[in-house]
Amino acid sequence: MAVEHDLETMEIPVNMGPQHPSTHGVFRMVLKVDGERVVELVPHIGYLHRGAEKLCENMDYRQGIGIHDRTEYLAPFHAELALVIAVEKLMGLEVPERAEQIRIIMAELNRITSHMMFVGAFSADAGVFGTAFTYAFREREYIQDIFEEVTGDRTMYGYFRPGGLAWDVPDDFVERVRAVLEHTRQGIDDIDNLLTKNEVFMARTRGIGAMSAEEAIDWGLSGPMLRACGVRHDLRKAQPYCIYDRFDFDVPVGQYGDVYDRYLVRLEEMRQSVRIVEQALEGLRDGPIMPKKMRRRLRTPPGEIYQGVEAPRGEYGVYIVSDGTDKPYRMKIRSACFANLMGLRDMVVGHFVADAVVILGSIDMVLGEVDR
């Protein structure tokens, strides 16, 4: 009896299309699946391209702040910070002390909201039926209430200006932030107790999507993705901007570079952000928020500058080429998620299809940043 030794098998292409509940935005992945294992992965991006960099060429720096808000829409304060610090360095502006302190408070609170969003969406990917999601969003809402009281908007702030801030914070700012930090600590503990030692969660995330430190540096990863692989690199310590060198905080570093470590790093970063905010609240003094004699039109001298900040997702950078007018000649955005996404294929190939979703969630993608 002849034995068939050539069974025709087929690698099925599976399309996780632009509209999908768990691709975190309009992102398309085409997986080639052999049985249950992923053999090949091709990402397709560009569905959210809005021409941000080109638009900025027709806008002056104050108008461009709104564009940067909408590019990195989950951590807008960091995007604004990159832009305003770049312009300040070009023009040689001196930012008053109070404005720097408030900038740091806002940026770190924004880091907490961004990581809360990550925890919520990531746990929904892992399969928790919305419990961690609502915990995370409850914390986010408390902090967004503060943002609404200060800037007027819950997500697209437009608050930082080159030289300082647009307007001063309300009088009860310090008490409000302290009250909210109580809630935040409780919320982080809730999520910690629910997920971190949960055996099912660990079974789902341990050892998945691991990346070694050399590979991470080769691919250009940054932020929590890089730190989870064991590389102690944080722009706030390595190339301090704003007044971060005056604050006392730790930089959490992972060990194995897998999905679980990325989750742990982000969870711990939230706690460190709370520490920074408390120190900044202590050091907040009265004073001006804009340097004296700010001109109406901010003409930057010809030149170029790159400024990167430690956004929650990695290194968000703005590269400005100025030709002497008040509008940039070229504004290039170095987006953290674009670089982080490059490592996706290496992380997913060899794993199961179900893990592809979890790994994608662990990158914490913001499509606005990837596509600009």
Next chain:
Amino acid sequence: MDHLDEFLENPWVNGILGLLAVLVLIILVVLALIYIERKFLARIQMRLGPMRTGPYGLLQSLADAIKLLAKEDLRPARADRWVFELAPYAVFVPGFLAFVAIPFTRNWAVSFLELGLFYVVAVTGLSFVGLLMAGWASDNKYALLGGMRAAAQLISYEIPLVLALVAVSMVAGTLNLREMVEAQGRVPLVVWQPLAFFIFMAAALSELERQPFDIPTAESEVVGGPYIEYSGIRWSMFFLTSYANLFLYSLLGAAVFLGGWDWFLGRDAGPWLQALWMAGKTTFLILVFMWARGTFPRLRIDQLMSLCWKVLLPLAFLQIFLSGLVLVHGWPDWALLLTSGAGLLAAAYIVWAAVRPRPLAVREAVASGSVA
């Protein structure tokens, strides 16, 4: 009046009336469970749940039912017509049949079968056929894959479920469900066999396709379940079956492990009191299942399978072996507790050992020449 009594004594009439009563009970309970689940999960997530349809959202189940009944009944053009249309009923009927043998109180059941437990287990084991029918007949390769995965899950977890029930029936000495309840007059069986209870709960969670075992209905995975081509009334049959099964397994667990309507009321309590007591225990188990749903992420299909075959099955055999040992040698009852408790600790150890971090063989190094 005598004619009426004789009429009601007729076994055929008795049986049919009993079945109708059970059918009405199932429908009412399912409507209530839909509402309770939404409210309970909402409370876990610190939100309110349905509030708009009727006072406190009490009419939500009715609104859902009306919506589902009014939906268009779609059928894929190339679907296998009769298989497609009969699949929902093929899933519902075994669950309904199992209610025939469940005693609600001492004197209330459709039928007090001598082989009650055997019958229940045999009949519920048929429900996977309907899933396969649904997956095959949908003319959709993802539905087929989902259907086969769901069927594999259901069939695999039948075995630990049955073995756990076998262990319990060994100690009770009977398969008749009413006698099993009465055998727990002094102490409920969960005290003598906690390991069997744990295996029963885990296997029941999997049979019900709930977190952490809800791969077939996972929304954030690539492959949708076998139900994706169904809509309207047919889909509502699947939905109904899932809650009817929840009710069934909770009743079974309350009767077999928690002492049903007997512990600790005694045999002479009135039938309504017994029914209430039984309802209370059943509700407790239902809430435990819902609580688990809100807390756990979902396991991957291979982790699910290995949990069943490599963990639950050996533990079930261990439980039977140890119980057999104790019963044959006539050791006192607390030896049962000792052996079963030891088995439960072994289960806990296995779960911990499976997820503790271990160094990843290939990708481990920390970067040399670290930055800052």
Next chain:
Amino acid sequence: MLGILKGLATTLSTMVRKPVTVQYPTVRREIPQRDRGFPVLLWDHETGEPFCTGCHACERACPVECITVTMKDNPLYAQGKSERRKIVDEFWLDYGRCMRCNICVEVCNFKAIAMNNTWMGHELSRFDRADLVLDLGELLAQSKEKKMQAWVPK
């Protein structure tokens, strides 16, 4: 095993906490004074005319070019009842384009435009996108009826 029990304990503890849901629209949250709804024009109740003089400052500063303004000679100035020589003639603001960046409010020299910090600045659903282009009368309506306390940054 302990982790699973810890998770179950956490969900049990949150069950007894007060839910955080606000049942909109029967209950409306109080919005802070600085909230940035869509821009509206302010009415000067003393002189009985808008503050806006039609100077085009906001039109030039708007990043998305959603404002169109024209100015005219102020009839009230000719009558001696107002200090403003010019007054706004026509004003269109496209709410569909506006990105609520607040720059028009910052550059206005007359504190004539402000962001709507009431619920009416958020509940603006229309059936047709063309209905989102508001003209002068609609933009002044809320301030004329004294239904808002505008906040303009110093």
